[in-house]
Amino acid sequence: MIENSDLIALFTTLKMASITTIILMIIGTPLAWYLAKMKSRFKIIIEAVVALPIVLPPTVLGFYLLIAFSPEHLPGKLWQDITGQQLAFSFSAIVIGSVFYSLPFVVQPIQKAFEQLGDDILEAGAVLGANAFDRFFTIVLPITKASFITAASLGFAHTVGEFGIVLMIGGNISGETKVLSIALFEHVEAFNYAKAHMLAISLLIGSFIILALVYLLNYSPQKIAKMSVKSSNKNRDINKA
Amino acid sequence: MNELSFTFNTLFDGFELSVNQTIPTQGITGVFGHSGSGKSTLLRCIAGLEKRTLGEVTLNGTNLYNSRSRYFIKPEKRQIGLVFQDARLFPHLNVIENIEYGRNRSKHKTLFTDDVIKLTQLEALKYKSVTLLSGGEKQRVAIARALLAEPKLLLLDEPLSALDNTSKQFMLTMLLNIQQQLKLPMLYVSHSMAELQQISDNLLVMNKGQVTHFGNVHNIIHTLNNCQSITQQTSLSLPIHENLPKYGLSSLTLAPNTYIYFPLLTSSTKSETAYNNIRCFIAASDISISRHEALESSIVNHFQAEITHIQPQDNTVLITLNCHEHTFYSSISLWSAERLSLHVNDLIYIQFKASAVHSLADIGML
Amino acid sequence: MTRRTHSHFVYITRALYCILAFIFMSLSISSYASNSDKTTLRVAIAANFSPIAKQLIPEFTKESGINVEVISGASGALFQQIKHGAPYDMFLSADAIRPKALKDNYLIVENSLATYAIGKLAFWSATHVINNTHSLPEVINRFPRLAMPNPDIAPYGYSAKQVLVNFGLWTEFKKKLITGINVNQTFQQIRSKAVQGGFVALSQLKLNKLSGLEIPQQYYSPIKQQLVILKRSSNQSAAHQFAAFLYRKKTQQKIASFGYTAIMPTTDNKPCCEMTTKTVLN
Numbered sequence: 105m106i107e108n109s110d111l112i113a114l115f116t117t118l119k120m121a122s123i124t125t126i127i128l129m130i131i132g133t134p135l136a137w138y139l140a141k142m143k144s145r146f147k148i149i150i151e152a153v154v155a156l157p158i159v160l161p162p163t164v165l166g167f168y169l170l171i172a173f174s175p176e177h178l179p180g181k182l183w184q185d186i187t188g189q190q191l192a193f194s195f196s197a198i199v200i201g202s203v204f205y206s207l208p209f210v211v212q213p214i215q216k217a218f219e220q221l222g223d224d225i226l227e228a229g230a231v232l233g234a235n236a237f238d239r240f241f242t243i244v245l246p247i248t249k250a251s252f253i254t255a256a257s258l259g260f261a262h263t264v265g266e267f268g269i270v271l272m273i274g275g276n277i278s279g280e281t282k283v284l285s286i287a288l289f290e291h292v293e294a295f296n297y298a299k300a301h302m303l304a305i306s307l308l309i310g311s312f313i314i315l316a317l318v319y320l321l322n323y324s325p326q327k328i329a330k331m332s333v334k335s336s337n338k339n340r341d342i343n344k345a
Numbered sequence: 346m347n348e349l350s351f352t353f354n355t356l357f358d359g360f361e362l363s364v365n366q367t368i369p370t371q372g373i374t375g376v377f378g379h380s381g382s383g384k385s386t387l388l389r390c391i392a393g394l395e396k397r398t399l400g401e402v403t404l405n406g407t408n409l410y411n412s413r414s415r416y417f418i419k420p421e422k423r424q425i426g427l428v429f430q431d432a433r434l435f436p437h438l439n440v441i442e443n444i445e446y447g448r449n450r451s452k453h454k455t456l457f458t459d460d461v462i463k464l465t466q467l468e469a470l471k472y473k474s475v476t477l478l479s480g481g482e483k484q485r486v487a488i489a490r491a492l493l494a495e496p497k498l499l500l501l502d503e504p505l506s507a508l509d510n511t512s513k514q515f516m517l518t519m520l521l522n523i524q525q526q527l528k529l530p531m532l533y534v535s536h537s538m539a540e541l542q543q544i545s546d547n548l549l550v551m552n553k554g555q556v557t558h559f560g561n562v563h564n565i566i567h568t569l570n571n572c573q574s575i576t577q578q579t580s581l582s583l584p585i586h587e588n589l590p591k592y593g594l595s596s597l598t599l600a601p602n603t604y605i606y607f608p609l610l611t612s613s614t615k616s617e618t619a620y621n622n623i624r625c626f627i628a629a630s631d632i633s634i635s636r637h638e639a640l641e642s643s644i645v646n647h648f649q650a651e652i653t654h655i656q657p658q659d660n661t662v663l664i665t666l667n668c669h670e671h672t673f674y675s676s677i678s679l680w681s682a683e684r685l686s687l688h689v690n691d692l693i694y695i696q697f698k699a700s701a702v703h704s705l706a707d708i709g710m711l
Numbered sequence: 712m713t714r715r716t717h718s719h720f721v722y723i724t725r726a727l728y729c730i731l732a733f734i735f736m737s738l739s740i741s742s743y744a745s746n747s748d749k750t751t752l753r754v755a756i757a758a759n760f761s762p763i764a765k766q767l768i769p770e771f772t773k774e775s776g777i778n779v780e781v782i783s784g785a786s787g788a789l790f791q792q793i794k795h796g797a798p799y800d801m802f803l804s805a806d807a808i809r810p811k812a813l814k815d816n817y818l819i820v821e822n823s824l825a826t827y828a829i830g831k832l833a834f835w836s837a838t839h840v841i842n843n844t845h846s847l848p849e850v851i852n853r854f855p856r857l858a859m860p861n862p863d864i865a866p867y868g869y870s871a872k873q874v875l876v877n878f879g880l881w882t883e884f885k886k887k888l889i890t891g892i893n894v895n896q897t898f899q900q901i902r903s904k905a906v907q908g909g910f911v912a913l914s915q916l917k918l919n920k921l922s923g924l925e926i927p928q929q930y931y932s933p934i935k936q937q938l939v940i941l942k943r944s945s946n947q948s949a950a951h952q953f954a955a956f957l958y959r960k961k962t963q964q965k966i967a968s969f970g971y972t973a974i975m976p977t978t979d980n981k982p983c984c985e986m987t988t989k990t991v992l993n
Contacts, residue, residue: 228435
């Protein structure tokens with residue numbers, strides 16, 4: 105059976121991944137839009153910066169975040185002044201770390217979808233009287249819906265699997281920064297292989313179920329019906345004015 | 346003040362748009378030009394889709410854009426509709442949702458959805474997914490959508506170029522109907538003179554980013570005849586006289602007791618608008634000249650005319666004639682012109698077959 | 712690009728490729744070459760001891776002619792690698808558990824398991840001045856949070872927990888702990904000033920010339936750091952030589968100066984028994 109501390113680690117992990125995903129969707133969408141529509145050469149630089157967490161070893165990112173979050177340095181100090189709490193080794197710290205770490209996994213799918221959409225259909229919306237916000241919510245969003253689901257599930261899954269950064273900046277505090285991946289590592293280090301297996305298998309099953317649900321949502325029954333209608337229509341003669 | 350005035354001076358990739366024009370916003374103004382002449386760009390600038398232009402646009406007294414004072418009204422606020430060449434329907438909405446998109450965002454809603462659907466004959470397709478429509482159906486939806494937004498001016502950018510012949514005929518008739526019923530001013534861009542001849546009241550001609558001609562459509566076509574930039578033709582708007590179904594012919598009144606015969610009009614090709622007047626054109630190369638009247642010829646159309654102008658062009662000669670107060674153009678070989686030793690003020694006879702008289706009926710075939 | 716500049720460009724890139732290929736080849740050849748020269752001993756060493764080992768090795772090499780390659784890492788990680796076939800000759804762990812586990816898995820040379828150093832615990836702060844004039848309870852109570860290695864998986868952490876238990880401070884502080892996976896991470900955390908103080912290895916303080924509070928040995932059981940020679944090693948005699956070198960009195964004195972307790976050497980350069988200590992336990 106799963107012991108209590110592992111359950112706590114599970115809830116902490118889910119909490120961290122959910123909050124991180126929400127934050128990323130909120131800041132990632134305008135960023136993806138900006139990158140998709142931008143035409144200057146700075147675009148390449150910003151894209152490279154966004155993609156950095158993919159190639160950067162998590163320990164490098166974690167190392168610099170550890171330094172930045174300590175109350176001696178500006179970000180950590182600012183946080184302490186504003187909130188009265190220390191940033192290093194807090195739940196907020198691992199959320200911020202996860203936001204950096206999973207950023208490209210959320211931004212890139214959305215950016216690709218926005219790019220694929222192009223400008224043509226938005227111009228059509230504009231000449232019909234829709235302003236920028238209107239066009240985004242009534243044209244862009246409904247058409248690129250699938251990419252948002254992909255981005256959210258990728259961001260969530262990636263954050264759940266995070267280890268290196270949480271290890272560096274987490275401090276392993278139960279209920280706050282001890283996440284499943286750390287708990288698993290601890291069991292292995294302490295030779296508790298049975299517990300480690302238990303945890304690993306539950307993680308696997310859980311991830312699988314979530315991903316399956318997400319993809320099920322993405323391919324709604326209407327879409328499946330449409331796809332089969334389309335292929336039967338190909339044979340029909342529809343050449344009438 | 347019902348007019349649209351615009352000035353643009355901008356460099357785009359490949360060409361420079363340099364125009365300064367005022368056109369009345371009544372009826373349909375055609376815009377003719379070959380590809381690369383800047384006509385689509387002009388429409389986009391008027392609609393507000395090109396931000397980096399230098400110039401200004403004023404519609405019916407309201408200033409929409411002035412680059413000097415950095416005054417720019419966004420396209421969504423200009424109440425100018427634009428029907429694109431590629432329809433650009435919203436794939437996630439069905440037909441009726443697409444059509445009502447503009448209406449939901451317009452200030453006044455005097456037009457009813459059902460009326461527009463009837464005008465564009467889309468009743469049967471109301472709830473269909475737009476991705477399953479044919480090219481012609483898509484354009485109809487695009488036009489219906491643009492109409493329902495009740496713009497003050499409707500721009501159409503080569504709306505029929507992607508369609509097949511039967512669709513073109515149908516759509517032109519429909520557009521003429523719409524214009525008559527809704528009194529909506531339109532700016533219609535095309536590279537097909539045949540389409541423009543049928544639909545425009547005034548014609549704007551563009552070449553290499555500049556306006557070269559503007560005026561009444563028949564006059565401009567005749568002016569262009571002399572420049573050889575289009576198929577030389579005689580462009581006429583004449584009242585219908587009678588229909589002769591037995592012979593597959595209809596006739597138009599050229600002058601009292603003088604009629605031009607041409608292929609029979611069917612109800613689908615006769616627009617309900619121009620009840621009495623039909624527009625037609627005859628290619629200059631289809632009109633031949635004779636010193637004598639051919640009374641016993643199979644060619645049904647022969648009339649006396651006076652030569653007003655002779656213009657040699659390479660190995661042909663363009664002859665401008667006055668026939669019952671209408672201007673006709675005939676293009677004959679240099680050799681024939683010399684043989685007949687034609688001079689200005691000569692009275693001769695012109696002849697052309699009924700099938701040489703083109704109207705909306707055979708617009709698709711051209 | 713004009714034709715001329717294009718051909719220059721092509722020429723330059725080709726030259727670069729050639730240079731790169733040459734460098735690569737010479738590097739690979741030289742690495743082969745160095746291997747065939749003398750015997751090289753591959754020793755996996757716990758991260759907290761490897762800086763000290765690196766200082767001792769030159770003398771050993773001068774004396775014996777044997778090269779030593781140090782693979783430094785967390786004891787846990789090194790243990791797993793060895794268990795799954797890593798090509799090391801010796802393993803110097805930071806604890807006694809992992810060498811024993813290797814022994815239980817029949818992976819070591821018989822009788823090669825022995826203590827090579829005894830770790831000492833210290834308390835350190837990067838933000839406040841702490842030294843041996845202070846007493847531990849007084850010092851600890853200044854800090855809202857403490858850092859220490861995870862007592863469940865790190866030997867220094869286990870000992871640190873013993874200390875807190877012995878001072879009756881465990882129940883109070885166990886909610887305010889930042890635990891690291893090993894003593895090195897704890898040291899990093901304190902050094903970053905993200906947490907104000909905690910338990911580290913005395914050797915870390917000595918190595919970095921820092922001052923802290925050395926915790927009296929009676930409050931925790933000695934942290935035995937043990938080594939093993941691996942059965943699969945093909946350099947076993949060289950490994951024995953290195954082990955003997957480590958047990959030597961002179962070497963142990965040096966090790967002690969780095970913040971460890973020396974083991975009691977014997978005359979035949981074999982380890983005997985560790986220094987007895989008075990221990991007050993749990």
